[in-house]
Amino acid sequence: MAEVYDVVVIGGGPVGENVAWYARHNGLSVALAERQYLGGQCSFFAGMPSKAMLRPGDALAAARRVAGAAVAIAGNVDAAATLRTRDGFLGDFDDGPQAEWLESLGATLIRGEARLTGPRAVTVETPGGPVDLQADKAVVLATGTSAAIPDIEGLDRIAYWDNRDATTTSVIPERLLVLGGGMVGVELAQAFHRLGAREVTIVEAAAQLLRDEEPAAGAMLRDALESEGIAVLTDVTVARADRDGTTGPVTLTLADGQVLVGDELLVATGREPNVMDVGLDHVGLATTDFVAVDDALRVQGVEGDWLYAVGDVNGRTLVTHHGKYQARVCADVIAGKNMRASSDHGVVVRVAFTDPQVAAVGLTEQQARDARFEVKVVSVPWSSVAATALMGSDITGLAHLVIDNERRTILGATFVGPTASGLLHPATVAMVGGLTLEQLWHAVPASLTLSELWLRLLEADRGV
């Protein structure tokens, strides 16, 4: 006989955990099925470990830019200590604390592979045999994505790294090839370079790094990476991949005949939804695509308002914090609250934790023009505020707003520079509130903080 819960969550990454947490808070009974580690991709293979690998290089670079501090820095990043710190964040792949936390919330954790078997019905293949679950109110899919492997001749026959391998490795390769110059690729390229990889090469098919961001952001990041010795190739197509055994050198042959050799290859070209084995066919859905949802996070094409998909698997925005946002909204919708994931459309926030950081929210200029807004762009360099010189020498950066000049509101913002992510939340708040630039005029940034870039942007809008 099936166990009955108000809500059954499939997938225990941060997004699934947040559904469980908020659903419990709303007084609903919850079962959560996870086949591997609670905390998921983000805790163990992406968000936290990659940042832990970047932070030491970031801290030393910041100190080296300050004359009175530079002489106190004698060495480079300590790779062994850095990997130990990272392992500390990984918790040695022990998700016991997370399991205890779930238990403390009163959610039931069921370990095993879960799939839909019909309306409101889920079966989990546990080590002790199949467990049938029945959802009174909702089943929530939160199975996320995996690295997508591009169609390159030879790639399917060789050993290579995906983001999981790169963020859990205990080896710093001498020569690292990075296929893909998106968020994952640029972060890990810089992390490995600063951890001691002698040659790091990023191979990107698009014309710029971070292809979905402002061209100026990609260009500025490229300059920074190149100046510290990372090779960046853009607009290139990889024709084939070869490897000498499973641990020998990897060779990438480009369409123009150029040959790149590395000791390891990281493939970071994109993500694909984890939808193959979750039983979508039992409710009449395709098992190959992202699961389309409406703003209540309900899966489109399923009757009865019981099936939800949150986080990466719905393909709306592939970033952890938006997945968690969807989780909060979803748990409120299930509890009957009038809530919608309004921010997913125009106010998506993303950050590359490189040095310089690239932080952006909302639309790029091109996206805004494509959407037929009356676009006005204002852009100021970091050198326009005193805080930049006080941070250290040779700091370049960009602050860039895309404005709906009809409504006088912000459509998008991009900040590039050390600690740029600190500039982002004001933009997010302004966009969510639909605030006009004239209202923002009265939000006075504190002297000698980078927030004075906000003043410079408003002055640029005024033409001062």
Added chain:
Amino acid sequence: MGMNTTQPPPSTRTDAYDVIVIGGGAVGENVAWYARANGFTVALIERDLVGGECSYWACIPSKALLRPGEVLSAARRVPGAEPAVTGAVDVAATLHTRDVSSSHWDDAAQASWLDSIDVTLIRGQGRLAGERRVEVETDDGVRLLQARIAVALATGTSAATPPIEGLDTIRFWDSRDVTSSQTIPNHLMILGGGVVGAEMAQAYRRLGAEVTVVELFDRLLAVEEPAAGELLGQVYADEGITVITGAKAVAAKRDRDDGPVSLVLEDGRVLQADELLVSTGRSANSAGLGLESVGLEGNDYVAVDDQLRVKGVDGDWLYAVGDLNGRALLTHQGKYQARIAADVMGGKEVRAKADHIAVSRVAFTDPPVAAVGLTELQAREAGIAVEILNVPYSSVSASALLGRDIEGFAQLVIDGPRRTVVGATFVGPMAGALLHAATIAIVSKITLDELWHAVPAFPTLNELWLRLLEADRGI
């Protein structure tokens, strides 16, 4: 001036400008800049260095003194970076950077910027001489100016000397001396643990001095939330800075200018140090400004309305902006008033409303203390039905990524019935970056329920905003 050169006769001509600004600090410069942008002709009068207190003797040099210690302590908290940090702050390099940041106390660059925006710089002591009339005592004699539209007073404040027996007879440091010193005393005593005192205590400690802070109130940064000053006090104790709170100094002694200085406390204790910084407050630079010529008192802050017009003067021509009006003694707030004043002169419908509700302030200590709007106590005294939200830095992943032993908190003061933010305090590494979102929230009166949809990026410190909203929900 050389006595043998041929002096031009004192000018009897009166030069007329649309706007005359007395005081060329950051605030006066901004009045001039924005007035020019609004199409006015502008004369700016400065008796000392263009750029003023902030550029040469306050904000800029003090931050240059603090930054090396901040980045080194940040690197030491990161296990993968800590082994590479083998030394301490380089005093000579830091002082050199400070000198460069302060342009070696030379204002040529600022003067040429004024020139580039067609503002006439007149060097000398300016004072009012009746309605719309200004006299300037220059090296070449007295010049008379006439303002067609407005005169803006932007003369700022100076360090105030507290009434302590003997203090007026001895040599001591004020904020200018401490930010421009070429030496680090072995033992620096600081009277007053406000922003200036707290910042300089840590700067000098990290530059190698023994430091003692004497504070009248029960904590550092007494005007901020109690938890802020308490946390800072703990950090200072750990760094070996002596902070004596609840202590009233009654007498000061110094036998010779380069000898040790003693401070006698009310309880009889006698403290001795090599140098004394007095940072107990500011007083308005209103004396000698000719306020009497337009019927005003000449020894206090100059009261203004929300259009920055001086109260009690007819004809809507006299403005006072920045520290001098006493509304908010902060450079950025003064510059905000400057922008507003220049727009009011230009006939625009604007008011300096942020002065009342959203004054932001940052102590660039490590950890920084950043606050905007009302403290809990101020909100309660204003009769607001207050709710307090408070979360520790440790509640977000970004804090652990910053390194070991990161301490800090985020606090919001909420107007319960309206569901809006009326005050915010952030203490912890990078806290200054958390502030502007709060400032925007206060100014726009956006509700917590709207803020729910402002998704902070993972893993950034902005996620403290999410934790605050979760605390509001009781999660």
